[in-house]
Amino acid sequence: MFEIHCPYCNEKRPEIEFAYAGEAHYVRPTAKEQSEMSDEDWSRYMFIRDNKRGEHAERWWHNAGCNMFFNAIRNTVTDKFVMTYKMGLPPRTDKQIDAARRTDAKEKASS
Amino acid sequence: MKYSAISLFANALSGHKKWPVQFPDKEPKKEYDAIIVGGGGHGLGAAYYLAKRYGITNVAVLEKGWIGGGNTGRNTTIIRSNYLFDESAAMYDHAVDLWDGLGQELNYNLMFSKRGVLMLAHNVHDVQSFQRHVHANRLNGVDNKWLSPEECKAFCPPLDISPHRRYPVMGGALQMRAGTARHDSVAWGYARAASKLGVDIIQNCKVIGIRRDADGAVEGVETEKGYIASKKIGVSAAGNTSVVMEMAGLRFPLESYPLQALVSEPVKPIMPCVVMSNAVHAYISQSDKGELVIGAGTDQYTSYSQRGPLHLQEHNVAAICEIFPIFKRQRMLRSWGGIVDVTPDRSPIVGKTPVKGLYVNCGWGTGGFKATPGAADMLAYTVAHDAPHKINAPFNLDRFVGGRLIDEAAAAAVAH
Numbered sequence: 001m002f003e004i005h006c007p008y009c010n011e012k013r014p015e016i017e018f019a020y021a022g023e024a025h026y027v028r029p030t031a032k033e034q035s036e037m038s039d040e041d042w043s044r045y046m047f048i049r050d051n052k053r054g055e056h057a058e059r060w061w062h063n064a065g066c067n068m069f070f071n072a073i074r075n076t077v078t079d080k081f082v083m084t085y086k087m088g089l090p091p092r093t094d095k096q097i098d099a100a101r102r103t104d105a106k107e108k109a110s111s
Numbered sequence: 112m113k114y115s116a117i118s119l120f121a122n123a124l125s126g127h128k129k130w131p132v133q134f135p136d137k138e139p140k141k142e143y144d145a146i147i148v149g150g151g152g153h154g155l156g157a158a159y160y161l162a163k164r165y166g167i168t169n170v171a172v173l174e175k176g177w178i179g180g181g182n183t184g185r186n187t188t189i190i191r192s193n194y195l196f197d198e199s200a201a202m203y204d205h206a207v208d209l210w211d212g213l214g215q216e217l218n219y220n221l222m223f224s225k226r227g228v229l230m231l232a233h234n235v236h237d238v239q240s241f242q243r244h245v246h247a248n249r250l251n252g253v254d255n256k257w258l259s260p261e262e263c264k265a266f267c268p269p270l271d272i273s274p275h276r277r278y279p280v281m282g283g284a285l286q287m288r289a290g291t292a293r294h295d296s297v298a299w300g301y302a303r304a305a306s307k308l309g310v311d312i313i314q315n316c317k318v319i320g321i322r323r324d325a326d327g328a329v330e331g332v333e334t335e336k337g338y339i340a341s342k343k344i345g346v347s348a349a350g351n352t353s354v355v356m357e358m359a360g361l362r363f364p365l366e367s368y369p370l371q372a373l374v375s376e377p378v379k380p381i382m383p384c385v386v387m388s389n390a391v392h393a394y395i396s397q398s399d400k401g402e403l404v405i406g407a408g409t410d411q412y413t414s415y416s417q418r419g420p421l422h423l424q425e426h427n428v429a430a431i432c433e434i435f436p437i438f439k440r441q442r443m444l445r446s447w448g449g450i451v452d453v454t455p456d457r458s459p460i461v462g463k464t465p466v467k468g469l470y471v472n473c474g475w476g477t478g479g480f481k482a483t484p485g486a487a488d489m490l491a492y493t494v495a496h497d498a499p500h501k502i503n504a505p506f507n508l509d510r511f512v513g514g515r516l517i518d519e520a521a522a523a524a525v526a527h
Contacts, residue, residue, distance in 0.1 A: 001420045016422055020412035043512040047364035047455045051353035053415045076367075079416045 002079070004060065007086045008068045021059035023049050024071040025091045053077060057091060060084070073097055114218050133299060134306035139313050142340040143171045145494055146332060147347060148318050148355055150174025151183040152294070153472055153479065154347035155301035155312070156487025157494070159217075162308035164488070165495035170310045171341075172302075173334060175317035179298025182349045185417070185449030186480040187372050187406040189385050189396065191228045191289035193248050193255045198505040198517045199458060200251035205502050206485025207288055213484055219300030221292045222399060226384045228289035229258070229267055231434065233278040233390040241284040248286075258283045267384055269437050278391050278433060291385060291396055297483055321358040321469070328467035329359070345470040345494045347486075350415065350450025352473035359466045363473065364511045365452045368409035369419040370477050373427065373446035375438075377401030386434070393430035403441060405431055409451060409477060418448045451476050456510075458517035461489050461503040470494050471508075 002015040029037060029045060037045075050056065056076050061069050073082040073092055083100035085092065092100075112118055112131050122130055145161055147154045150172045162168045172178075190210055192203035214221040232238045241257070248255035260272040263283040272280045302312050313336070320333035321344065331340035348355045350367040382397035393407045407427040410419040424446050432439045454460060454474035459482070461472045472490040475482060489503035499507065510516055 001422055015420060039512050039514075043364075044362075047511045048362050049364075049366050051363070051366050051413065051452075053351070053354050053367075056413070058412070074412075076414050077416060079414055 002081065004072070004081060005084050006062045006065060006068070007070050007084050008062065008066045013062070013065055017062060017064040019061045019063045021061045021069060024057040024059045055082060055097060073100070114220075133303045134312055137171075137311040137313055139171060139173075139316065139334070139336050139339050140311065142331075143311070144169040144341065145343040145345065146170070146339060146341040147172045147345045147490075147494075148332070149181075149347040149349065149351075150178040150298075150302070150312060150314065151181050151347065151349060152179065152297045152301060152483040153183075153349070153475075153486050153490065154345075155179075155298055155305055156483055157345055157347055157472065157490040158310045158312075159301045159305035159308070160488045160491035161495060162305060162310055165491055167495055168309040170305075171339065172305070172310060172312050173316045173318055173332070173339075174312070174314045175335075177314050178302050178312060179295055182449040182451065182479060183294055183298045183483075185370075185372070185447050186294055187394065187396070187404050188291045188294045188398075188480060189228065189289070189394065190223070190292060190481040191286050191385075192253050192481070193228070193230070193244060193284065193286045193289070194253075194519060195244055195247050196517055196519060197251060199519055200248065200253050201502050202459075202461075202485060202489075202506065203482060204251070204253050205488070206482045209484035209488060210292065214300070217300040217304045219296060219303060221296045221300055223290065223292040224399075225288055225290040226396075227266070227285055227287045228385040228387065229263060230284045231263065231270075231280050231386060231388040231390075232282045232284070233280065233388065235281075237390055238281050241282070245284050253286070254288050255284055255286045258285050267382070267386055269381055269435055270386065271434070271436055276433075278388075280434075289385065291398075293399075294480060297480075301487070318355060318358070321355075323359065323466065326467070329469050342468050343470070343494050343497075344468060345472065345490050347472045347490060349473065349475070349479065350452050352452050352471065356464070356471070359464070359469055361464060361466065361469075363460070363471075363508075364455055365460075365474055366413050367415060367450050367452050368412070369414050369416060369448040370406070370409045370451045371419045371423055371427070371446060371448045372404065372406035373424055374398070374402035374404050374444050375441045376444050378403070378441070381437075388430070388434055391430045391433050393427050393434070395431050395435070402444065403431075403438065405443075409453065410448075415450055416448070417450055451479070453477070455520075456516040456518045457520040459486065459506050460508050461486060461506045462493055462499040462508065463497070464508060 003012040072084040385396040387394040453476040460474040
């Protein structure tokens with residue numbers, strides 16, 4: 001079982017308190033955009049997901065805790081969480097992900 | 112060598128020390144007429160049918176690990192075809208037709224056992240929807256019949272049909288042609304038979320790139336063992352299909368999830384059939400070794416890790432104990448996870464891709480094992496003819512643009 005850091009509770013909680021909520025930073029087209037969209041674009045929005053092997057930006061929901069949605073970077077090969085961050089923040093850059101990875105390694109070394 | 116009572120006897124005389132290798136582990140040639148990426152049951156079967164039925168024998172199967180080490184060795188070996196929609200019924204029933212007599216055809220004991228799959232109804236909605244399934248199946252020529260609770264108990268004695276249970280058994284749909292088979296044998300049997308027809312089976316050979324010519328058509332694949340040329344590439348890579356397709360610049364409507372299963376310690380024969388329950392969310396059968404084989408739905412998050420959390424196994428076991436209180440003191444032996452590629456409508460994608468010469472068989476989600484011979488045959492047909500067969504034509508990629516989905520999601524997403 002994972003221990004997932006909720007950025008709102010600011011603590012690590014067991015996985016069973018959380019629900020996976022799909023790919024992060026997925027923006028629903030506005031009504032106007034939808035009316036002008038091609039079938040291919042609509043299909044891309046509806047059905048195509050970033051099924052990445054490696055570090056994946058995704059949403060989680062702390063449904064048995066603070067009930068907030070947040071975003072996370074998780075490695076889908078090792079299932080290890082690299083970082084979690086609050087909703088509404090822009091997608092993490094490679095630099096930010098790298099920094100989080102280093103802090104995590106440092107914490108592990110010191111503990 | 113043909114396996115028979117005579118060959119068994121002859122080899123017994125030499126102490127079983129002179130059995131020939133079942134299939135040689137080949138090094139890749141420079142070029143093939145067709146390449147199949149993925150050496151599971153589906154991929155090996157496709158290579159076999161290409162050679163056997165469609166006359167293309169210069170074929171290579173590329174497997175990144177060892178054959179049958181992916182989902183072919185990680186499922187719960189259930190075979191059935193009681194799907195709701197016409198397209199699915201045709202596809203899965205084609206597979207069940209091929210399962211019949213496959214052991215003879217491959218000269219390999221697949222231990223295919225038509226012991227029946229019983230799907231339990233626990234509430235009025237289940238009863239109505241399963242009866243609809245039974246009627247839809249019968250219209251499509253797929254055997255399926257409705258049993259009362261007492262008939263369920265007579266067919267599967269360990270079942271508790273007391274009306275006072277939390278999830279009472281209100282009836283069940285039984286497909287008698289359904290059952291189980293030995294999954295490793297399926298991979299080995301296809302590999303041996305394909306190899307005999309001239310197919311090269313290349314293990315530890317991960318595909319790392321797909322090379323395309325100026326017109327965009329495939330030319331060959333880059334692998335860990337070097338470049339291999341081929342104008343036709345069939346991808347049968349299950350959970351890793353998205354990764355392979357990205358090498359050709361394609362994004363597929365797939366998400367890869369772990370699907371866990373577990374077995375108990377071996378016990379004497381007690382489960383005569385496969386029992387599934389959508390409402391309580393688990394399924395169970397007994398292997399010939401005596402282990403109770405238990406599975407349920409996928410994990411909640413996407414992953415390529417081939418394992419999952421223990422609390423989901425607890426859920427599975429709790430569900431089984433709810434239906435079969437008799438198993439409450441049964442101890443579990445081992446568990447595993449496979450990575451299943453799930454489509455939005457829970458139906459597979461078998462056919463051509465927008466890239467010329469690139470064919471795909473994917474999206475079987477949690478129900479790929481049962482379809483092994485059918486999917487393999489359809490992929491082989493599509494690769495050989497550069498056009499889909501009428502059975503797999505509806506399972507195209509374009510349905511996610513045009514909207515003609517085969518929405519088994521509601522009908523079959525849970526119990527595979």
